Amino acid sequence: MHESDGDDSELDPRIQIELEKLNTTTDEINKLEIEYDEANTTFRMLLNESTRRLKLLSKRLGSCIDKSRLYYELLERYKEAQAECQRAAALYKKAHGVHAAAKETVALAEQRFLENRDEWQFDNAWQEMLNHATMKVMEAENEKAESGREHQRRAKICADIEEKLKQQEEKAGRAISKARAYFDEKQLCQEQLNTQKERIESLKRDIIAAKQHYAQTLKNLEQISNEIHEKRRDVLLRDLENLVLALS
Template sequence: EELEHLNEANAEINRGELELDAARSRYRRALSESARRLNAQGSQLGTCIERARPYYEARRRAKEAQQETQRAALRYERAVGMHNAAREMVFVAEQGMGTGKNRLDPTWQEMLNHATRKVNEAEQERLWSEREHQRVTRLCQEAEAEVQRLQKSLRRDIARSRPYFELKAQFNLRLEVLGYTGIYWEGH
């Protein structure tokens, strides 16, 4: 019985290796085709691609900055929620201690101490996340301004090179679907 399990596992490993080889082969073909077509497109369009490249890089950075700003906004919202919940805990503990015999109850005192610590920690997190959100928002605005500036100064080159960069984006998406998670070959 154990030998049968071993044989089944070995067959499964072999199938997995074949699938991996096939996926690697598809990826290599797609990469080769992408490079060939991008090189042909690059030869056809000439130097406008290199002149327009800073604009497309700035767009990529602006998109990343926008995503980081959204993540920072979510962190800030969570921090505000945690701070409000911690303040509510202090209120409940204070209310519990406020009733006659509970004033000296160590359980209520411990709950109030714990709640107060949570408020302080949540306040620090809220302040940090607020500053971080402001920082990344400023970076996002700067990145957007750079995109606008480059768009104005490189308008003609951007228009001429658009087919190349659209083709590159399609290939990047295809390669990502095939399992590649990095940025497509930087040289192209």
């Protein structure tokens, strides 16, 4: 009989490794869940404090807030539109560069062929390469045109909002100036809340990942256990066969 085979589950080093992983992951999950609860508590506190501060400012400043609200909403939209316009401009610049490079590739290829036309043959492989390069030029040209149109569209949106901002300044200039403290405070509060929201979402993703790692470790342990039981079964069957042969 193989006495040592009965201790495989104790001897197999993989089990100890996976159990240590389980313990580490359990500690990590507990730590993350505590941090998650604390982050949610902090968010609620920030929200309550923001609401309190804005109410105080609203009470102190009065009607100028409502009179200038449209201006500050337009101002926020203008900042977003400017950022989108800048992104569109960067994409257009990139597309312009790709198009110029593709054109240059075709021009160089044609020049090289002309310079070596007495030695080279205009065979199918050369034709295919040139066709491919020409297709790249056409694709880059389309991309350049599309990104150019998108940049113009974004620029027009910016210009339209800017015009509306000027109209609001003429209409409610004094109220806008007086209410600035309120809307600056509102923006600051929103930024703090957004930062805390991102923290909460990050912790939530970390918890999900840790729990998936825990589940995978359990599967690994189950697989190791099945392998050990399978090995034991094979050993027992072999020993039984040997015993039958010895008795026959």
